[in-house]
Amino acid sequence: MAFSLSNLALRAIPGAFILNSGYGKLNLDEQTAGQLQSMAANAFPAVKDLDAETFGKALAYSEFVVGGALVLPVVPSRVAGLALGAFAGGLLTMYFKTDEMTEEDGIRPSQAGTAVAKDSWIAAIALALILQSKGKKKNKKK
Structure with missing residues (x-):
């Protein structure tokens, strides 16, 4: 599998x-995990059913899976892009469903939402990985 410089950067x-x-979230204290869980619950009410520690670990491990898919060259770009897209979709859903994060x-x-709104760049990277992969397949068939 060829791995281009642009793929490396993406x-x-x-x-x-x-x-x-994800590594930083492995040992979250209960209060911080609870705050993250509360934010996530705006978009995904089912996470309220988890205890804060379980939620924090699940979040950390999901970030390991997505990050690992991106850095491991054996994972196809399209698969890595789909994983990143799902991750970005979750973050952006939380952003749009939390009133305090957006202007009217x-x-x-809003000032509070700027840190999460930047995750739209992650969605753009995911899209580039998915589309780049599709383009290479079309060229190979010709």
């Missing part, structure tokens, strides 16, 4: 960032 940088984020128009980020 995968390694966000992958390392997400892996580090429901789109532009």
